[in-house]
Amino acid sequence: MAEPARLDGSRVLVTGGAGFIGANFVHHFLRRFPDAHVVVLDSLTYAGRRENLDGIPTRSLTFMHGDIRDPAAVALAMEGCDHVLNFAAESHVDRSIEAPGDFIQTDVYGVFVLCEEARRRGLRRFLQVSTDEVYGEVLEGHATEAWPLMPRSPYAASKAGGDRLAFAYWATYGLPVVVTRCTNNYGPRQYPEKLVPLFVTNAIEGQPLPVYGTGLNRRDWIHVEDHCSALVTLLTQPGIEGETFNVGAGNELDVLTITGTILKLLGKPGSLVRHVEDRPGHDRRYALDSSRLTRLTGWKPAVAFEDGIRQTVEWYRANEAWWRPIKEGEFRAYYERMYGTRKVLKEVRA
Numbered sequence: 318m319a320e321p322a323r324l325d326g327s328r329v330l331v332t333g334g335a336g337f338i339g340a341n342f343v344h345h346f347l348r349r350f351p352d353a354h355v356v357v358l359d360s361l362t363y364a365g366r367r368e369n370l371d372g373i374p375t376r377s378l379t380f381m382h383g384d385i386r387d388p389a390a391v392a393l394a395m396e397g398c399d400h401v402l403n404f405a406a407e408s409h410v411d412r413s414i415e416a417p418g419d420f421i422q423t424d425v426y427g428v429f430v431l432c433e434e435a436r437r438r439g440l441r442r443f444l445q446v447s448t449d450e451v452y453g454e455v456l457e458g459h460a461t462e463a464w465p466l467m468p469r470s471p472y473a474a475s476k477a478g479g480d481r482l483a484f485a486y487w488a489t490y491g492l493p494v495v496v497t498r499c500t501n502n503y504g505p506r507q508y509p510e511k512l513v514p515l516f517v518t519n520a521i522e523g524q525p526l527p528v529y530g531t532g533l534n535r536r537d538w539i540h541v542e543d544h545c546s547a548l549v550t551l552l553t554q555p556g557i558e559g560e561t562f563n564v565g566a567g568n569e570l571d572v573l574t575i576t577g578t579i580l581k582l583l584g585k586p587g588s589l590v591r592h593v594e595d596r597p598g599h600d601r602r603y604a605l606d607s608s609r610l611t612r613l614t615g616w617k618p619a620v621a622f623e624d625g626i627r628q629t630v631e632w633y634r635a636n637e638a639w640w641r642p643i644k645e646g647e648f649r650a651y652y653e654r655m656y657g658t659r660k661v662l663k664e665v666r667a
């Protein structure tokens with residue numbers, strides 16, 4: 318099996334490269350390897366924003382508007398590439414509860430189409446970006462890569478399918494697959510359906526912040542730049558084909574703490590908080606043990622949560638031109654469907 322080459326001069330296919338993490342990855346990667354070339358294949362769903370790639374020099378980027386479920390588009394995009402990173406996915410748990418079909422189509426079948434094309438080619442690495450949600454809720458301790466997969470939402474289950482399907486292509490056909498399972502990302506360019514950008518932008522607008530249930534659900538929050546640096550590390554680390562790596566930051570926080578931090582940074586009152594009807598099947602806690610990645614590669618997260626969240630809030634404050642048009646478009650109908658009739662459990666006095 319070929320070892321991964323240095324990334325200077327490489328041609329890398331980034332599927333889902335117009336989404337939150339994919340786009341941040343493209344910026345991160347080309348800053349570090351300006352001689353590389355990135356091909357982005359993205360179908361531009363509601364979450365895919367072409368403007369997320371603004372500022373990338375045209376000589377460094379080929380943007381292809383296409384679907385990972387389409388074998389012809391995938392074959393064209395993979396032409397000449399030595400590395401593939403699959404970020405393309407339906408990614409929002411609440412939407413998966415509302416309508417799971419697209420999740421199965423993209424997060425499982427789409428991975429199949431990519432793997433089928435990849436096994437016909439001499440790729441150096443195929444990196445499947447999976448998620449910590451595949452372990453299900455972790456009520457005690459920290460999940461290692463050896464833990465059983467117990468996904469509990471249609472999103473998590475579809476990601477678990479893609480995760481193991483990619484692995485099966487390594488075990489069966491020797492495709493040089495590496496799977497990553499990362500915790501909750503936050504940072505710039507995140508579609509405002511997710512907790513951090515929703516609450517930051519709602520607070521800026523003076524709109525209520527809808528906390529599901531008690532707000533005591535815990536996640537490990539990683540800045541997207543740290544996730545990207547882990548992915549670059551795993552693109553170049555030799556001898557890890559067929560392996561899976563957890564990627565976490567050790568910032569375990571509950572929703573109420575995140576909410577309070579955002580309100581404080583924006584100087585907004587606690588009276589914006591509304592406890593609303595809970596998400597069905599809401600996972601109470603995710604927590605990862607990512608010591609294996611650190612032991613093997615030396616990778617560590619570099620962004621302290623207090624700095625990362627301050628910079629993130631600043632980014633949304635400075636980039637209203639990015640999120641305001643989103644919130645006025647498809648998002649408005651989504652928000653009405655998701656929150657319009659949700660029972661308010663408790664309002665918080667200032």
Ligand code: NAD
Nearest residue numbers: 333335336337338360361362364365384385405406408502
């Ligand atoms: P996102 O929803 O912001 O972006 C997804 C991107 O994929 C969009 O650009 C969208 O247009 C594209 N896409 C969707 N379906 C497609 C298809 N059929 N063909 C081509 N492109 C398609 O998601 P994100 O938060 O950036 O997540 C990226 C990846 O990272 C996903 O695989 C997700 O499961 C995984 N992940 C996310 C987090 C997180 O906290 N956001 C954490 C761990 C893992």
Ligand code: DAU
Nearest residue numbers: 408409410448449450500501510511512527528529534572
């Ligand atoms: O753990 C990694 C996963 O993190 C990724 O794989 C997913 O793509 C990503 O969406 C994220 O899933 P979560 O469900 O954890 O993220 P979300 O931002 O939707 O919710 C974070 C927490 O905040 C969760 O406990 C639910 C709560 N929440 C969320 C929203 C949108 C609220 O209380 N109110 C809200 O309006």
